Amino acid sequence: MSSSSFPATLRTLRAAWRGVREALSFSSTRLRQHTGAHLHRIDRYSAVEAAALAGQRIETAPFRVGGHEWRLHFYPRGVLAASDDDAGRVSVDLILWSRRDPWWRLLPAMPSDVTAACRVSIALDGDGGNRAFCTAVGPHRFRGSLSSSGAMDVATVEELRAALRRWEGAGDGIVVRCDVTVTSLEESRIMWCIRQLVSKINLDSIR
Template sequence: MSELCKIPAAMVAESVERSYVLKIDGYSRMKGLLKNGQFATSTPFSVGGHDWTVKYYPNGCPKNCDDFISLYVRHESADAKQAKAKLTLNVLDKNGDPVPSYTRTAPVHTFSRKAPTCGYYDFILKAELEGSAHLRGDCLTIRCDVTVMKDIEEAMVPPSDLHRHLGDLLKSNDAADMTFQVDGQRYSAHRCVVAARSSVFKAELLGAMEESSGSTIVIRDMEADVFESLLHFMYTDSVPPVLDVVMAGHLLVAADRYNIGRLKVICEDKLCSHIDSNMVATSLALAEQHGFRRLKEACLQFLASPSNLDAMMSSDGYEHLKSSCPAVLKELIARIIPAEFTSAKDIIMTMWK
């Protein structure tokens, strides 16, 4: 009653398609033999590594569908793996071409053990078919196109390792074309990397400044370990695993000096989150001298507590703060004196001048 159409499976990037042609010879006889709910089954055929059959119900299925031919495709794979497939069911004319009015396309369906079939209970109205030219010699030809969708495994994109490669380049000194001299230490580097990371170094190395003509740049007023951490950050975009507040303060000044924005944010955040009575005076002086507004505000808020203020005035950094940044102490006093003591505040501000 059926035959496999000689159409090869077409491998596409995301799917495998194959067509199966079902020929119903003796349409009237089969309609008389099989009652509603009874069916004839095609021979199994394979598409996309899965086995399939076509179920032909000449008097419809389920009940109350006696006026229709029902047609279903069933997933028959023994291992019961799920399969996603799209179906197109066509009645073919005398030339073997699909009849548009008798063509049904089902969206992608997931075939599983719980839902092994897909198709149409109302595939063809029998009275309409029997009055058409497509039932020839009591023979009906139906083509079933099965397209099995292949799940393409998505590649897991690894995180960027550019920082690791640049860090290795810094360690190896391969192709280094310049040297920094800092506090008696020498550090090899790559002109293009340093210039790309710092607009200040870019002006020095690639611009008309004096340093652009030489291969050695002398860095003054910076300790060697601070510059080493700064250079490491320019290549790897990372700070040392253990960044203490003292180093964070030095790096913050260095990052500000060479306009390395992300490092400034990292170091300022570190200082803002580690304010205590011993370090607040030093951090406040640093913030005032270099214009680090977030750090300054965090220090002033910390010192709004009388106990924190008393402890700060007993710390080693207080005398330096008082001598180097008297204006910020005036601002602190203006904050902590209650608003209603305006006259007292004015007297203190006048005496401080």
């Protein structure tokens, strides 16, 4: 091959490569879900509820689902003050505590949002672990660390009091369970080019 034909060969190869990239490409999206649960026990719940003020919360320990840290805020007397003592609501709020794994904390924060759904249930002592009350929300988009799902009512204060009275003598504690499902869409791109590249290269030009 002469030196004068070398630039023409490069142009041919470059044009062939561009043609291959435009002629055949493949992309895919797949759904990934990570599910986890956290249990938080409150002993002597009747005394805790009697001492709590409207808007006062109990925080669970941080727990990890889908590579992110979460906390559940539990409000024995509701998020807002009620005009009647028995009209309050038992409420919960899921908090995205941190959206980065510990070893990422030296790096800049990732800009992507986190999508998650949650289900919160309350089980009573003496009830065999059965869920007496339950609520669910989601999927919800969390837009950064310390963002919230928004308060959700699980039961009224009086409903939970009455349920505990029915099991009086078997214990006065409750177990709050929070099930979280983190959902993400992952994209991948694969360029299939070898066959097209071979077919587009003019072999005669490089002889």
